[in-house]
Amino acid sequence: MSRLTRRDTGTVGVFVGTPRYLGQESCEISFRSYLREHAPGLRVLDTQINLEDKQLAYEATLAMLARHDDLAGLYIPGGGVGGVIRALREEAAGRRIVTVCSDLMPDRHDALVDGVIDLVIDTPLQRIAETATQAMLRALQDLPGEAAQASQYPLPAQLYTLENV
Numbered sequence: 075m076s077r078l079t080r081r082d083t084g085t086v087g088v089f090v091g092t093p094r095y096l097g098q099e100s101c102e103i104s105f106r107s108y109l110r111e112h113a114p115g116l117r118v119l120d121t122q123i124n125l126e127d128k129q130l131a132y133e134a135t136l137a138m139l140a141r142h143d144d145l146a147g148l149y150i151p152g153g154g155v156g157g158v159i160r161a162l163r164e165e166a167a168g169r170r171i172v173t174v175c176s177d178l179m180p181d182r183h184d185a186l187v188d189g190v191i192d193l194v195i196d197t198p199l200q201r202i203a204e205t206a207t208q209a210m211l212r213a214l215q216d217l218p219g220e221a222a223q224a225s226q227y228p229l230p231a232q233l234y235t236l237e238n239v
Contacts, residue, residue: 075105075147076113078172078192083115084146087138091126091152101151101176116146124154131157139165147172151195159185178234186239194234201229 075086088105090098102121109116119138124131131154139145139161148171150158155175159182162173173191175182185191205227 075149075172075174076109076116078174079113079116079146079170081116081146082113084117084144085142086116086118086147086149087122087135087142087145088118089122089124089131089134089148089150089152089154089158091154092123093121095152098152102149105149105151124152124157126153128154128157128160130154132161133157135161136165139169145169145171147174149173150175152176155179156181159190162190163188178232178239183234183239186234186236189236192235196232196234198229198232205229 079086086109088102090102093099106118109118119142122131122134122138124134131150135148135158138148148158148162150173155177158173158175162171162185172193173185174193174195175191176195176197178194178196182191182194186194209225209227
């Protein structure tokens with residue numbers, strides 16, 4: 075976000091479905107921490123909770139656009155992205171607002187192609203499920219009484235931009 079905005083100052087909005095989703099909360103915390111360190115001139119607004127609802131996200135985005143002429147970016151690590159996209163299409167023409175969201179879905183693909191959003195961070199859900207299943211099967215094969223070994227299986231997220239969709 076800090077490099078894509080090409081701005082030293084401005085505001086940035088963050089939308090999450092609910093703070094109860096640890097994955098979204100972790101993304102928000104990491105995002106804020108990174109900007110604090112690498113782009114101190116970008117002020118992150120209070121997090122908008124949209125309950126994974128497109129209409130709530132749409133209305134919150136419209137309100138944010140109306141209140142913040144200096145809006146430089148939006149980060150949506152959770153749901154409601156369709157509502158944000160709709161608001162940006164309707165009300166943000168001519169404004170350069172860098173938008174980063176999660177999970178490549180058809181509406182996000184189209185928004186990438188149209189230049190409405192800039193980056194999608196996609197979680198490889200099928201690979202996660204396959205890796206978890208394989209790890210469980212390996213754990214079942216361990217001999218009884220042997221200490222289970224902790225393992226980590228890092229799976230990189232996939233990044234999508236206009237150039238690679």
